[in-house]
Amino acid sequence: MNKEDLKDKLTPLQYKVTQEKGTERAFTGEYYQKTDEGDYNCVVCGETLFSSETKYDSGSGWPSFYDVIAQGKVKEIKDTSHGMLRTEVVCCNCNAHLGHVFPDGPKPTGMRYCINSASLDFSTRKKKS
Numbered sequence: 338m339n340k341e342d343l344k345d346k347l348t349p350l351q352y353k354v355t356q357e358k359g360t361e362r363a364f365t366g367e368y369y370q371k372t373d374e375g376d377y378n379c380v381v382c383g384e385t386l387f388s389s390e391t392k393y394d395s396g397s398g399w400p401s402f403y404d405v406i407a408q409g410k411v412k413e414i415k416d417t418s419h420g421m422l423r424t425e426v427v428c429c430n431c432n433a434h435l436g437h438v439f440p441d442g443p444k445p446t447g448m449r450y451c452i453n454s455a456s457l458d459f460s461t462r463k464k465k466s
């Protein structure tokens with residue numbers, strides 16, 4: 338998808354976060370308090386990245402997960418911007434910027450995927466009939 342199409346598809350904030358590595362303001366996102374069961378998909382390409390099962394309240398003001406839904410769903414990239422050494426998390430499928438991962442999460446992984454709501458699109462899991 339080219340830039341112009343993406344600008345039509347995404348809100349300005351979603352565009353800024355996913356395409357320009359922006360960060361939404363803490364405690365302002367759509368999903369940081371969400372506790373519903375379901376999947377969190379890439380807002381750009383729809384790839385399922387995170388599940389409500391590994392979501393937890395980190396108190397950071399951003400949706401936080403201690404694991405991805407499956408191995409290889411996100412790419413982790415060393416990020417030295419803003420004078421900090423951090424690990425950027427991007428969608429494996431479309432390279433959308435999602436957020437960062439920090440090694441201060443809860444068990445069992447000890448990781449905290451700190452993800453922008455603006456990068457995610459929540460979908461309720463369909464009930465098995």
Ligand SMILES: [Zn+2]
Nearest residue numbers: 379382428431
């Ligand atoms: Zn994607």
